[in-house]
Structures are given as C-alpha cells and as structure tokens.
Amino acid sequence: MSEQELAEFLILRSLDEPITEDELEAAGEQSGQALEELRDEGFEIRWVESEVMTNEDGHVTGAFCHYEGDDEETIREHADRAGLPATRIDRRGEPLEGE
Known part of the structure; x- marks a missing residue:
C-alpha cells in the first residue's frame, strides 16, 4: 500500500493508573522505536499526532492518537511492540465542520 493509500486510525489509549510526564516521554520514545522497527520490516505506518488526556490534578490518564497505516493489525502490532x-x-x- 502506498503512503497515499494509507488508512487513518484514531486510537484511544486509556491508562488504569495515571503516569508522570517522564513516563509519558519514555512511552513516546518506545513508540518511535516500534515505528522504526515496523517500517524497517516493510510495514507502512506513520504517527500523525497525539492529544494527551489528564485528570483534574493534571496527571496523564491516557491519549488519543492519530496514525496512518496499512491496516488495523499494523496499528495493533505497533501498540504491542511499544508496550502501549x-x-x-x-x-x-471526516472531521466535523464548526460554525
């Protein structure tokens, strides 16, 4: 599948327990390594953006992530390899249009 044909996916990453900013940064590094591994193996996958969720105390409770990839299995394999x-x-x- 060429990059122009990649499907777009939204991933909800809910955490059972809040994590620290350092743990969030480490997770980002693990994600980057897993993306690189998958691409080296011939998979088409690309991170687009992520939005971090926090609780009222400001602790990280999860994220919404936007990826492009071959298929859902590729997206799930990335999560498994990254430990996410x-x-x-x-x-x-399609995005909603505001007034």
Whole structure:
C-alpha cells in the first residue's frame, strides 16, 4: 500500500493508573522505536499526532492518537511492540465542520 493509500486510525489509549510526564516521554520514545522497527520490516505506518488526556490534578490518564497505516493489525502490532495500550482502534471519519 502506498503512503497515499494509507488508512487513518484514531486510537484511544486509556491508562488504569495515571503516569508522570517522564513516563509519558519514555512511552513516546518506545513508540518511535516500534515505528522504526515496523517500517524497517516493510510495514507502512506513520504517527500523525497525539492529544494527551489528564485528570483534574493534571496527571496523564491516557491519549488519543492519530496514525496512518496499512491496516488495523499494523496499528495493533505497533501498540504491542511499544508496550502501549490500545483500548480502542477506529478508522478516522471526516472531521466535523464548526460554525
């Protein structure tokens, strides 16, 4: 599948317990390493952006991540290799238009 044909996915990463900013940074590094490994093996996958979720105390409780990839299995393999939760994976629909 060429990069122009990659499907877009939104991943909910819910955490059972809040994590620190240092742990969040380490997770980002693990994600980057897993992406590199997968691409080296011929998989098409690309991180687009992530939005961090916090509780009222400012502790990180999860993230919404936007990826492009061959298929859901590739997205799930990335999460497994990176040691990240993939609570829910859905294809990205069309953005809503604001007024």
